[in-house]
Amino acid sequence: MVFILDRILDKIEEFDCIVDKLLSKYPQADKHCKDGTRLFFGGKEIIELNFNNRLKVNDYLKKNPNDFGGTKKNLVIYPAKNTKQIQTDEHKQGKETADNIELIQQRNIKELRKKIRTKPKIVYSNFELFDYLKQQDLRAYIGIQHKRNFLDIFHEETEPSASIFESNKNNGHQLYKCFSTSNPFDGTIIQVTERLLKCSILEVKAFLMELYQVEIKESEQQKELKEVIDIYKELLQSDDLEELYPNFYKVFNRYGYLQDLYILLDLVKEYLPSGKDPRLLFFHSLETISKKFNKSKSVTHTRMNFLTFFNLISKLNFDEIPKELFEYQLKSKKRKGHKYLNSTYELNIYSYQFFNRLDDMCALWIEKGCTTKTVNYEGILRNFGREEADRVFPQDKGKIIPxxxxxxxxxxxxxxxxxxxxxxxxxxxxxxxxxxxxxxxxxxxxxxxxxxxxxxxxxxxxxxxxxxxxxxxxxxxxxxxxxxxxxxxxxxxxxxxxxxxxxxxxxxxxx
Structure with a gap:
C-alpha cells in the first residue's frame, strides 16, 4: 500500500516517526518497511482507493519542542470524516471468491466443462500431458473472473491474499500463490486440485484428463523404445555387469557415471518423441539435466562430454534431427523466448557388440591413466588425436592450444x-x-x-x-x-x- 504525503520529507527522523505510527496501526505490515534507506517494489497493477487522499505530515509527528512541530493526534487517514473508505466496484471485485471450488470438490465434470469450455486433446507422453495441463487457464478453472488478487480458496480471510501468475521459466505454466503468512501456498493446477480433492496424484491425473478431454496415445515406436530402455537399465543394475564388461564397470562406477547413465535413460523414457524414428532422442537443456544429475552445470557439461567420448550419446547436427522433433523444438524455443535451440542428443541403443567396443575403449582409458580432468579439447587431442577431439567438441574444432x-x-x-x-x-x-x-x-x-x-x-x-x-x-x-x-x-x-x-x-x- 502506498501512502501519499502532503509534503516532501527531508529528515529521516520525520520518516521514522510516521512509519512507527503506521506500523502500530497496521501491525500485520512487513516490519522491514521501517528502513527508510530501502526501496520497495509493488505489483504490476494499481487498485485505487482514494488518490486524492493525503496524510498530513505534521499530524503524525510527536508534539515535542525537540521534534519538528505539529500537533499530536491519533493516526487517521484523511479525509477524517471518512471513517470507512468507500469501495469502488473494482475494489469489491478484489474480494471475489472462486465460483468453481464446489464443482471441483464434487467432481462435477459436466458443469465444469460448460464453464471452462474444454476441447479434446491428444498427447504422446506423461510429460506432454502435465505440460499441457499446467498451461491451462487456472483462473477459469477455479472460477475467478478478474485478474487481480482474490480471497484464498484454502482458508478464510477478509482481505484478498491469493493470486495467479505465469511462471518466470517461460514455459507457459500457471501458478497459484497465497501470500498470507498464516496459510502460504504455491502450486500449479496439479497441486491445487490435489489439495481441493484431498486425493492421490493418480486421481488428480485421471480427473484433469477427463475434465480437459486429454488422451495419451502412445505410438508403437514409443512402446518398443521403452522396452529397449528397460533392458538397458536392467543391464546397468545387473550383478553380472562387472564380470561381463570389467573395464567399463571400473571406469563408469569409479566416477558415478553408471548412476548418471541410469538417470539419463529414465529422462529419455519420459520424454520420448511421438514420431516413428527408431532412435532414443532427447533435447533437454543443460540446466534440466544438471538438476536431474543433482550436479552443477559445469560438472554436468563435463559428464555429457565424457558420455559423448565413449559414444554412449552423440550430438546431432540440425540436418540430422527428425522434422517433427525439430518443429517441436522451434515452438518450444519461441514460447520460452530462448535465443538458441537446445542441443539434440541420441542415446545409443544397447547391444552386445557395442558394449564390447565400449569395454575396449575403457581399457585404453585406464591404460593411459585418464581421469575426468582429461575431458576437454586439449586432453582428448593429446591422448586420442584431433579427429576425436573434434568429434567430442565440435564447437572447438581446430582449436589452437595456448x-x-x-x-x-x-x-x-x-x-x-x-x-x-x-x-x-x-x-x-x-x-x-x-x-x-x-x-x-x-x-x-x-x-x-x-x-x-x-x-x-x-x-x-x-x-x-x-x-x-x-x-x-x-x-x-x-x-x-x-x-x-x-x-x-x-x-x-x-x-x-x-x-x-x-x-x-x-x-x-x-x-
Missing part, C-alpha cells in the same frame, strides 16, 4: 624423462614437485596439465604406469606403507628383476 599449456606440458615431459633416466622410474607427484612454476594457482594448473598430457607422454616415449606390489617395492628399495603407481620404461622392470640398481636410497613413493 602457448602456456604447451610450455608446461613440455616441462612435464622433459622432467619425467630426466627422472626416469636418473632413477629408472618416477611418480606423478615427483614430476610435479620438480616442475617449477611461479604464479597463483600454479599447483592446480600443473596437476590438470599432467592429467591432460599423461596418455600422450606414455605413448610418445614408450612408458607405462604400473601399480607397485610387495616384491617390486623390495627390489626398488621403495619405502612407505602404500602401493601407489610408478611411471617407467616398458622394459625397465624386466631388467631390474635381473640386476637390482644400487642408487635408489632417496627415491620414495607414498600412496
Amino acid at each position: 602457448s602456456l599449456n604447451k610450455e608446461v606440458v613440455h616441462r612435464i615431459h622433459k622432467t619425467t624423462l630426466e627422472l626416469i633416466e636418473t632413477y629408472g622410474w618416477t611418480t606423478e607427484q615427483e614430476v610435479l614437485d620438480n616442475v617449477k612454476l611461479y604464479f597463483k594457482g600454479q599447483q592446480e594448473f600443473k596437476q590438470k596439465q599432467f592429467k591432460i598430457c599423461f596418455g600422450e607422454l606414455l605413448d610418445g616415449y614408450d612408458l607405462e604406469r604400473i601399480r607397485l606390489n610387495k616384491e617390486l617395492k623390495e627390489k626398488l628399495e621403495i619405502e612407505g606403507k602404500g602401493y601407489g603407481f610408478i611411471i617407467k620404461r616398458r622394459e625397465y622392470i624386466e631388467e631390474i628383476m635381473i640386476d637390482t640398481p644400487e642408487s635408489y636410497e632417496n627415491h620414495e613413493i607414498f600412496d
Whole structure:
C-alpha cells in the first residue's frame, strides 16, 4: 500500500516517526518497511482507493519542542470524516471468491466443462500431458473472473491474499500463490486440485484428463523404445555387469557415471518423441539435466562430454534431427523466448557388440591413466588425436592450444624423462614437485596439465604406469606403507628383476 504525503520529507527522523505510527496501526505490515534507506517494489497493477487522499505530515509527528512541530493526534487517514473508505466496484471485485471450488470438490465434470469450455486433446507422453495441463487457464478453472488478487480458496480471510501468475521459466505454466503468512501456498493446477480433492496424484491425473478431454496415445515406436530402455537399465543394475564388461564397470562406477547413465535413460523414457524414428532422442537443456544429475552445470557439461567420448550419446547436427522433433523444438524455443535451440542428443541403443567396443575403449582409458580432468579439447587431442577431439567438441574444432599449456606440458615431459633416466622410474607427484612454476594457482594448473598430457607422454616415449606390489617395492628399495603407481620404461622392470640398481636410497613413493 502506498501512502501519499502532503509534503516532501527531508529528515529521516520525520520518516521514522510516521512509519512507527503506521506500523502500530497496521501491525500485520512487513516490519522491514521501517528502513527508510530501502526501496520497495509493488505489483504490476494499481487498485485505487482514494488518490486524492493525503496524510498530513505534521499530524503524525510527536508534539515535542525537540521534534519538528505539529500537533499530536491519533493516526487517521484523511479525509477524517471518512471513517470507512468507500469501495469502488473494482475494489469489491478484489474480494471475489472462486465460483468453481464446489464443482471441483464434487467432481462435477459436466458443469465444469460448460464453464471452462474444454476441447479434446491428444498427447504422446506423461510429460506432454502435465505440460499441457499446467498451461491451462487456472483462473477459469477455479472460477475467478478478474485478474487481480482474490480471497484464498484454502482458508478464510477478509482481505484478498491469493493470486495467479505465469511462471518466470517461460514455459507457459500457471501458478497459484497465497501470500498470507498464516496459510502460504504455491502450486500449479496439479497441486491445487490435489489439495481441493484431498486425493492421490493418480486421481488428480485421471480427473484433469477427463475434465480437459486429454488422451495419451502412445505410438508403437514409443512402446518398443521403452522396452529397449528397460533392458538397458536392467543391464546397468545387473550383478553380472562387472564380470561381463570389467573395464567399463571400473571406469563408469569409479566416477558415478553408471548412476548418471541410469538417470539419463529414465529422462529419455519420459520424454520420448511421438514420431516413428527408431532412435532414443532427447533435447533437454543443460540446466534440466544438471538438476536431474543433482550436479552443477559445469560438472554436468563435463559428464555429457565424457558420455559423448565413449559414444554412449552423440550430438546431432540440425540436418540430422527428425522434422517433427525439430518443429517441436522451434515452438518450444519461441514460447520460452530462448535465443538458441537446445542441443539434440541420441542415446545409443544397447547391444552386445557395442558394449564390447565400449569395454575396449575403457581399457585404453585406464591404460593411459585418464581421469575426468582429461575431458576437454586439449586432453582428448593429446591422448586420442584431433579427429576425436573434434568429434567430442565440435564447437572447438581446430582449436589452437595456448602457448602456456604447451610450455608446461613440455616441462612435464622433459622432467619425467630426466627422472626416469636418473632413477629408472618416477611418480606423478615427483614430476610435479620438480616442475617449477611461479604464479597463483600454479599447483592446480600443473596437476590438470599432467592429467591432460599423461596418455600422450606414455605413448610418445614408450612408458607405462604400473601399480607397485610387495616384491617390486623390495627390489626398488621403495619405502612407505602404500602401493601407489610408478611411471617407467616398458622394459625397465624386466631388467631390474635381473640386476637390482644400487642408487635408489632417496627415491620414495607414498600412496
